[in-house]
Amino acid sequence: MLMDRINQRVKKIEISDIRQFDAQVSQIPDVIKLTIGEPDFTTPEHVKEAGIQAIKENVTRYSGMSGFLEVREAAASFVKKKYGVVYNPETEILATVGATEALSAILLTILEAGDKILVPTPLYPGYLPLITLTGAIPVFLNTAVNNFVLTPEMIEQAMIEHGKKVKAIILNYPSNPTGVTYSRKEVVTIAKTLSKYEIFVLSDEVYSELTYGATHVSLGEYLFDQTIVVNGLSKSHSMTGWRLGFTFAPEAITEELIKTHQYLVTATSSISQMAAVEALTKGCDDGAIMRQEYEKRRDFVYQKMKKLGFEIARPNGAFYLFAKIPNSFIQHSFDFCRDLAMKNKVALIPGSAFGKAGEGYVRLSYAADMEKLILAMKRLEKYLNENGK
Ligand SMILES: Cc1ncc(COP(=O)(O)O)c(C=O)c1O
DSSP states (O other), X not given: OGGGGSOHHHHHOOOOHXXXXXXXXXXXXTOEEOOOOSOOSOOOHHHHHHHHHHHHTTOOSOOOTTOOHXXXXXXXXXXHHHHOOOOOTTTSEEEESHHHHXXXXXXXXXXXXXXXXXXXXXXXXXXXXXXXXXXXXXXXXXXXXXXXXXXXXXXXXXXXXXXXXXXXXXXXXXXXXXXXXOOHHHHHHHHHHHTTSOOEEEEEOTTTTOBOSSOOOOHHHHOGXXXXXXXXXXXHTTOGGGOOEEEEOOHHHHHHHHHHHHHHHSSOOHHHHHHHHHHHHTTTTTXXXXXXXXXXXXXXXXXXXXXXXXXXXXXXXXXXXXXXXXXXXXXXXXXXXXXXXXXXXXXXXXXXGGOGGGTTEEEEXXXXXXXXXXXXXXXXXXXXXXXXX
């Protein structure tokens, strides 16, 4: 049969559990969905204007493959100002179609069938299908045993077990789904450990601007030579639909990434690039207002859920809480979330959607307004009062 001849690796990939669950709960009338991993703010007005202006001025042709120099310069100055990292915009930065295309280009560029890649779990579900497509093998590092913080010992143990087969590691902080991020000391320690091995480090820092109580520390600062940092404007400037991301990596790596990127997409949208120039230069601090609002919401849901009996990992970044379902309730995360959504109309994502290490947990996204969050917490409290064992 023709369909049997489809690439078997593609056949292995499934529509993400998050999307499936979200589709199911969306059918429930009046449900409050705290499922979405997308900012609920609109793109800042002046950034939208820059996009409109670009269209009017006919900036509607292909940019060069790696993006307009202007947008790479803007990205270089943004990360220098914010995180003190220095990248040459001419040779070390690539503008991509969101962080997603950056991830695709990177994994296709470095992985071959049979290679191993270390992936701390719970993990962002976007990584695995891409790894599957390359034929590489993920090696999961369970961080649930250490409050979702990766330790040098976990890396070292995996390197002893899997040795030279390991080509790369993916880091993601602030983390989706846990909201955990790393302090400077933790970044330094991880960098020191990774520097002992000849492996690529993909550091997905797309939530860097949503770091609470401290400044984000980029791995690029301490492990420049082997790190490819991924970032973008989706979260920092509420620009998910504009599809604008970046890779930051040494020249030799960037040269290879450009090849893959070229044949995937040619270049990212010229219009979005011009909007990004505005966002990264004049809108450098646009994120501050959003961050303040997220922080307020985080404090509210964190305190409320703690009171209700959930254990929650250090929620110092992104806009997620990863909470352990209290013992006296359904422990299977899918069943718990389905039951809660059906009975009391609050939708959370089951932790198992982020890998086995997430079983027994739920992810709550507080990218929703305060009114919704207050009502959701009332409904959750009612559910817990009525459904304990
Ligand atoms: C950890 C992580 N990486 C990458 C992405 C993709 O971001 P983008 O919209 O820039 O493609 C997301 C989106 O939710 C994410 O959570």
